[in-house]
Each structure stands twice: as structure tokens, then as C-alpha cells.
Amino acid sequence: MATASLIKKDPHIADIVNKTVMESYRVLRGQVNGLGYSPDARLMLYMELAGFGSAALIRTFDLRYDLISALVERWRPETHTFHLSCGACTVTLEDVALQLGLPIDGSSVTGVSAIAEPTALCYSLLGASPGDDESNLSGLKFTWLKAKFQHLPDNATEEELMCAA
Template sequence: MVPPEDTYHVLRTRGNGPIYWPDEWIMPYLDVARFGSVALIHVFKLRANLIYTLVERWHPKTLTFHLSCGKCTITLENVALQLRLSMDGDVVTGLNLVVEPIVLCYDFLGCSPGDAGAKFTNLKFSWLKENFKRLSSNAIERGKMCAAQAYILQLIGRAYVKRQ
């Protein structure tokens, strides 16, 4: 079905990932943290015609899709099953006051943006990418764990930035 000319809108896709593929050396660590399948989300190609069909059938007042088979909606459980995310365990919410951010950064990443003498106040995605995008084949386990944690930070951080 072709929409009337006056209601046609171009759909543009946006990626929320870290903009690089995870190194093969960190994939086992992402799997242990249950982020392996999430890291591979941007592997899928989007088909604009299928997305348009779903958008066309979405009813925001009822939060449902009206399809030929009936009404349906997407639940958090559906998303968790598709992404193989655990729904058990502690919930991560809220804001915490970090007294010594440089210590926290060293604990999780093994280095800090403040290493160059600048005062450390925040993490930038560009710094994470620059420092953790590639690992050498002889990287020690601690380096692989830090790279996996940096990748997870980017996955979560980019999703949070896009949502706001």
C-alpha cells in the first residue's frame, strides 16, 4: 500500500552501537556478561518497506500493532527473549555519587582519560573507542576484560544518549 503523497515521510535509521565491531578476543567476555547477542544487534540489515509497514500499523493510543491476525504489542519480555538478556538478578537504576571517578575508571578499564595530565571529569565515547577498539593478539586477560567492559559502557551509554 502506497501512502498518500501528503502523509509520506522518509524513514531514516540511526545506530545506537559503539560504531565498531567488538574484537574477537573480547567476545567470550561479552558472552559471560550476557552482552554477546546485544553486541551483534547492528549485524541485521533494516528493510525500510517492512519498517514502514509496522509504523503504518502502530496505534500510539493503545500501544499496539493492528495486523491482519489481530492486535499485538511488544513487551519487555519479548525484547529480553530476542536479545537473550537475563531478567534475573539485580536491577541497575538511579544515579550514584562517585567520590573518586579516576579510581573507578582504573578498576573497570585499567586506565583513565586523566592519564595525560588533564583533570578527569567524564568519559567520552571517542576516548573509549580510541583506547579499546583494537587489542593485540597477545593481550593479557585483564586487558580483554577491560576492553569488554569499555564496549558494554558504549552500548549502554549510546542507548541512553539516544533515548534522552
């Protein structure tokens, strides 16, 4: 009975997925933000070593907003699952790893960290640190990363290539 109350009885957006006339007001519209450029070929060795080689090759993808909308309608925040007519399902870390070919072994990265010198750590890992206007060092702005690493000099050192990767 509890499960039945989670599944809506009204017409579902999935009913319009294969129809020629779309009820566009019920379909979400999204925005895709991608890297926008291919990584420098010199970085691919380091990306492979880090386990991100397959993910680095993803350039573009098509999103079916009607199907995403159908899933959104079936999402139940109280159980963190999609409630479908065949039962409940959720996307797991293993699903993402299989789709993108990413390694998921090792320790997880989660929670709040207490880094004594975040600017020094950023510099040691990336070879540069953003200015105060680019980061509060709880995160880095993608615009700064792109500006810093999109165009590498022809004579980039191995260390610069590792930092960029």
C-alpha cells in the same frame, strides 16, 4: 469510550506499507549507529561470561522505516503503549531479552548513584579513565571507548582483555 478517543480515525500510515507508491513525507527517516567493527575474538569468552555473547555478535540489521513510522503514529504517551486495532501493546524488558538473548536476572540498575571517586571506579573497571574533555563521569563518550578498545595489542594481558570486554 476512552480507548476509542485514543485511536485516530484518519487514514493510517500502515495503509501505505505494502503499496508501491510511498507517501515518503509521512515515513520517518532514521540513522543507524553501530559498532562498525567486529569485537576482537579474544574478547568473546569474557562477553559470554558477562551474558552479552549473543549481543556482541550483532553486526548489522535492516530497519523498515515505514513500519517504525506506523508504530510511531500509534504510540500514546499518556499510556506508554501502542494502540492498535486489536488493542494496546507495549514492548517489555522480556521482549528485548528474548530478541537479543540478554540475561535479565539480578538487581536492576536505576536511579542516581553517589559514587565518591568516579574516576577511580572507571579506572578499576576499564583500566583507564577519560580526560576531562572526554567525560563528566556521568557517562562515557562512545568515541573514547572506541578509540581505547577497538584495537588491542597482540600481547594484551588477561586483565586488559577483561577490561575491554
